[in-house]
Amino acid sequence: TQQTKIKIKRGPKSCRKLKETRVKSEYMRLRQLKRFRKAEEVKALFQSNRRRIEGRTELLNEEWSKLRIQSIPLSTTSGSLSSKKLCMVESGFPSFPNQAVAMRPLTTVAGIPFMYSWSPLQQNFMVEDETFLHNIPYMGDEVLEQDEAFLEELIDNYDGVHGDREGGFINDEIFKELVEALSQYSDPEEEEEEEPSERTENKEEEDEKGMQKTTPEGPEESKVGFFKRKRRSTAEGEYKDLLEPPSPVKLPPLCTPSMDGPFAKSVQREQSLHSFHTLFCRRCFKYDCFLHPFHASPNVYKRKNKEIRMETEPCGLDCFLLQKGAKEFADQNMQRSQRPRRRRRQPRPSSSCGPTPSGSGEEGKEGDSDHETTSSSEGNSRCPSPAKMRPGEEGVEESDSPPQWSGAEESLFRVLHGTYYNNFCSIARLIGTKTCREVYEFAVKEMLIHRVPLEDGGISPQKKKRKHRQDVNTPLPDNSSNQVYNYQPCDHPEHPCDSSCLCVMTQNFCEKFCQCDRECQNRFPGCRCKTQCNTKQCPCYLAVRECDPDLCMTCGAADHWDSKQVSCKNCSIQRGLKKHLLLAPSDVAGWGTFIKEPVQKNEFISEYCGELISQDEADRRGRIYDKYMSSFLFNLNNDFVVDATRKGNKIRFANHSVNPNCYAKVVMVNGDHRIGIFAKRAIQRGEELFFDYRYSQADALKYVGIEREINIV
Amino acid sequence: MAPQKHGSGGNGFYANSTSKAANGGAHVSSGVVMTSVKRPKMEQVQADHELFLQAFEKPTQIYRFLRTRNLIAPIFLHRSLTYMSHRNSRTNSKRKYFGVNDLLFKVEKSKVDQESHNMASNLQLTFTGFFHKTEKPLQNSENEENSVSVEMLLVKVCHKKRKDVSCPVKQVPTGKKQVPLNPDSSQTKLGAFPTLIVPSHEFEPSNSHMVKSYSLLFRVSRPGGRELNGMTTRDTSMNVMEELSNRKKRFCSNQDDGETTFVAQMTVFDKNRRLQLLDGEYEVSMQEMEESPVGKKRATWETILDGKWLPPFETFSQGPTLQFTLRWTNDTADRGTAPVAKPLATRNSESSTVDSSKPSNVKPPQADSDHNNDKLRVYYQFLYNNNTQQQTEARDDLHCPWCTLNCRKLYSLLKHLKLSHSRFIFNYVPHPKGARIDVSINECYDGSYVGNPQDIHCQPGFAFSRNGPVKRTPVTHFLVCRPKRSKPSLSEFLEPEDGEQEQQQTYISSHNRLYFHSDSCMPLRPQEMDEDSEDERDPAWLREKTVMQIDEFTDVNEGEKEVMKLWNLHVMKHGFIADTQMNQACMLFVEQHGTTIIEKNLCRNVLLHLVSMHDFGLVNTGNIDKAMAQLRDLKQQKDGQEQSKMQDNADSGSSGDGKASVSNFVKTQNH
Helix, strand or coil, X not given: CHHHHHHHHCCCHHHHHHHHHHXXXXXXXXXXXXXXXXXXXXXXXXXXXXHHHHHHHHHHHHHHHHCCCEECCCCCCCCXXXXXXXXXXXXXXXXXXXXXXECCCCCXXXXXXXXXXXXXXXXXXXXXXXXXXXXXXXXXXXXXXXXXXXXXXXXXXXXXXXXXXXXXXXXXXXXXXXXXXXXXXXXXXXXXXXXXXXXXXXXXXXHCCCCCCCCCHHHHHHHXXXXXXXXHHHHHHHHHHHHCCCCCCCCCCCCCCCCCCCCCCCCCHHHHHHHXXXXXXXXXXXXXXXXXXXXXXXXXXXXXXXXXXXXXXXXXXXXXXXXXXXXXXXXXXXXXXXXXXXXXXXCCCHHHHCCCCXXXXXXXXXXXXXXXXXXXXXXXXXXXXHHHHHHHHHHHHCCCCCCCCCHHHHHHHHHHHHHHCCCHHHHHHHHCCCXXXXXXXXXXXXHHHHXXXXXXXXXXXXXXXXXXXXXXXXXXXXXXXXXXXXXXCCCCCXXXXXXXXXXXXXXXXXXXXXXXXXXXXXXXXXXXXXXXXXXXXXXXXXXXXXXXXXXXXXXXXXXXXXCCCCCXXXXXXXXXXXXXXXXXXXXXXXXXXXXXXXXCCCCEEEECCEEEEEHHHHHHHHHHHXXXXXXXXXXXXXXXXXXXXXXXXXXXXCEECCCCCEEEEEXXXXXXXXXXXXXXXXXXXXXECEECCCCCXXXXXXXXXXXXXXXXX | CHHHHHHHHHHHHHHHHHHHHHHHCEXXXXXXXXXXXXXXXXXXXXXXXXXXXXXXXXXXXXXXXXXXXXXXXXXXXXXXXXXXXXXXXXXXXXXXXXXXXXXXXXXXXXXXXXXXHHHCCEEEEEEEEEECCCCHHHHHHCCCCCEEEEEEEEEEEECCCCCXXXXXEEEEEEEEEEEEECCCCCCCCHHHCCEEEECHHHHCCCCCCCEEEEEEEEEEEECCCHHHHHHHHXXXXXXXXXXXXXXXXXXXXXXXXXXXXXXXXXXXXXXXXXXCCCCEEEEEECEEHHHHHHHHCCCCHHHHHHCCXXXXXXXXXXXXXXXXXXXXEXXXXXXXXXXXXXXXXXXXXXXXXXXXXXXXCCCCCXXXXXXXXXXXXXXXXXXXXXXXXXXXXXXXXCECCCCCCECCXXXXXXXXXXXXXXXXXXXXXXXXXXXXXXXXXXXXXXCCCCCCHXXXXXXXXXXXXXXXXXXXXXXXXXXXXXXCCCCCCHHHHCCCCCCCCCCCCCCEEECCCCCECCCCCCECCHHHCCCCCCCCXXXXXXXXXXXXHHHCCCCXXXXXXXXXXXXXXXXXXXXXXXXXXXXXXXXXXXXXXXXXXHXXXXXXXXXXXXXXXXXXXXXXXXXXHHHHHXXXXXXXHHHHHHHHHHHHHCCCCCCCHHHHHHHHHHHHHHC
């Protein structure tokens, strides 16, 4: 219906034509502008790179110029033998003598095998599945039929090919710019044909106040004519969406301002710690680690060491403990302060929530974009957020107490209160700007506030992240016992680890990362060895696990962090005690890995590192690798495959042999399966390393065809 | 032209000996066949010959070239090889009695020697006789007192002057003497031998040309027939000073008459003006003049096939050789005119003796005793063209046919052939009269380099220059390893059975290859050998990646981000793996990044981080206290510094906490 409406509204044909051409030319101009800008960007980037390189070379040259150069005495071949060829420079002028120098031929240098670039890595790196094919694999210059068929099949495996998705000739950015540009100079012409009412609307649009129901005809309509496929309503809607000021400072609802910054707000403990809690990987001790996509939030129920140290001695003359009733308050609230914390894990008080957490996108655009901006102080002052108001309110409320509590201090208090409880002296010391007496007074007040029933904020505990990671759905294990599944810490708060526990189901031990009780039946106890843990006497070794430095306290796995000499020989992978490897063209095929120092039998050589990819992804990648006839895939367990194609370490160049000098072993290392390469026999220095790719044929390296290896060998 | 001539003259000896070694002593059976079988077979023989050449010519030429190269610029000395130990005349027995004082004694003695040399300026040659045993019948018919005339000329090769095309050569005749032919050493008395003297002044620099080198040219004319012989015997004129051209003419005429002339040349002073001839007894191998064009220029291994007869190899047993005693005397009492060219040092003169003994083929005294395995026959059976065979026989000759190296023992010969000429396959077959060696082309020879690859890629990264001393890749050469050597036995050269394909044993173990950097594929220089590119747990790209990843979050504030980045880099750098390390890790974090934390104003965020770690049960409160206290101290220090600075600037009188926080405000905004 709208379509027809527009058609009616359309002006004379000639005029439309004119508009169309204008749109076209404007579009072209914008495209060109964009292309130009992009080229400029690339140029600038290139130049900056050049500068960096030049800087480096200068540095190097400086080093070189400092040193005196000594020429290498070339072996002087006796005159009669070497056919002395001379390199002559003849000048046309007779006064200049010809200059000649003996030619010095360089010896031929053998070429090196082909190598695709890769990034060095010393630990596995988990990557998401690629559902889009990033590039169409290069299969050589001449297009072969079977290759084409292969490519088609390959593309079918993916949701699409990178770059295809846009497809259209216009993207949002250009669209918006186009409308803006057209709206600017279409006005005078519009005036001739259109009603004044529309003209005013036109003006309105020009000011970009916002697009109401009816957009100015001129540009929009011709656009519709131009982009025949685009329905007017959608175009309109899109434009509307795009018109929202693209504020880069717009913070998502869950983000709290920096505690150290000027706009720190008074929020609850969970909010303050939310980022730290959700992003910290308890297994890698890093934030947003490369290996574990899901980080369990801290288990606040069970502390390893319950240390609620109460300072019984006053910290000074002005200590709150000297105040009347303070000590009693501290002691009596000990229990209480613990209890509400449990409840407080999820919910948050309404007072601090304000419009912040729930107001995701539905709220008024202006307000939303303005508030909580950390960089624009202007906007803040114009529209103070409720959270900002609070301290002010408080100030009014307790005008008798002179010390003002800033948002940061309040938040900090709540955070520390959850850890230090009523040890106000410590809290005060950590806050730094308040005395313990003030802290105490504030705490008393807080207790009152907390009596108020808490409103559930209804926020998802998971931190939202731009880069989405898809859930790794652990497939239900079948009963066959030789399957090895990836370990994931179990988290079933109320139940003990029984048959419904994830760890039990996947036939893994519970690790220290599990949320279950420390005395859980399914936990691996560690070893009590006093020897090297390299025989089956050691329970860890027997279970193909490396000694856990937090469990095995006697074998030495938990000692001597800085030295490479550890008495326990079963913790080499986690400590990265690899051997020095060297890269050289192989005696067999392509590149090879060579060892620098001799090793003994069963000694750890290196970890086979690479990208950790899902089995599905490995399936897809393997197809391409098969075509390329080189694969670095290594089956890790039922869920994951290590792919050293893009990222890896030097051991990736070790070749296959049926009579190898190394063997591979998948070891459970602190909850992660990792591939260790060990010496199968004593290896001398300079020997090339081989291992049998067919290691546990059932599941290892299904993409490295044995036949192919034989071909190469 | 002269130096070339000189050189080629030197080479001439070799070339001749080559032909002698390869062809002289070897009788080619096909050649024999050729003579005995009639014409129709000629073509067939020629075709066969072609095939033979096809198979063996190329490698033979290559080995010929290598032989020459090795003579000029030796890579190794054969005498130092274990299986050639008999070629090594030097013993270490003297070392036992070596004392430092001997050195002084030696030097003093050499000085005296040198002086004596200075005085002994005249070169005196006493000829013992001319030996030539080949034509027994002629000798038998002749008188035993037969003699030949020996003429000695001093050849001076001068430096080239600008106008000269080639180096001018001057020949100064020093005299002519009758020397007994094949004298019986037991009968002759010493005093009766003819003597020739080269006066010392001949070695002085001449006026017009700087003399480069001096050499002695011997010409022995031996009458071909009786009458001629008598004629030359009659011609006993001494010190005949004649024009060179004339002499040559006469030579030719003599030749026409049937007189045979033998020549030989010996260097007295080489072009470095080193004395090459010391006192001693010499035996010089002579060559027939008429053979010289073939012998010198076109002396190839195949010349034998032309059917020409060349002098047998056993020059010294059969001749023609000229024996004489050489002495530097000062009889003429011309003490003032000592030769200008004198031995530079004892070492030089010593080495020159070794050198001189080689080119002039001076028979070493111990050589005779070695030749006890008389008339050992070695049959070389060449296999080519699908089992066609050709046999070449060498009698009493253990020279390598390809490089004329006298191996002296059959075992050494076989070992040498096997190791040095791997383009062929040699199989030893015992033979009643000696040995048969089956020679075939090694089809598997691929020319690949089997030596130490480091020698090829030595010093990668330095094309023509380098910076001072450079480390070398540690390569283990087994030089002194005393390998278990089986007793030398000829059985090791028997044709190997199929099964026991000899394992290619590499004699260089360990890093016998050129390594490459894994990131850039550039050759790894030896000095870079010890640093492992994988030693760092946190490669640069990974550090950048973690920073980028954290920056990508939209709902994490900048304070949190900064702390997270710092902490991640900290953990990556130290590679913490255990919960028990965390307390320590936190303290280390504050220690190492304290200033950064304060500069970026992140103290409270660090506190949050620590509390979060505490929530995960990784640190205890005591540690939080400690870490924060340290930060506080640092901050106070810093604030104190800033304060004093501010006071210095006299900006404002009061600068309290509020002020400091304001300045922090500004800072964060700038960030």
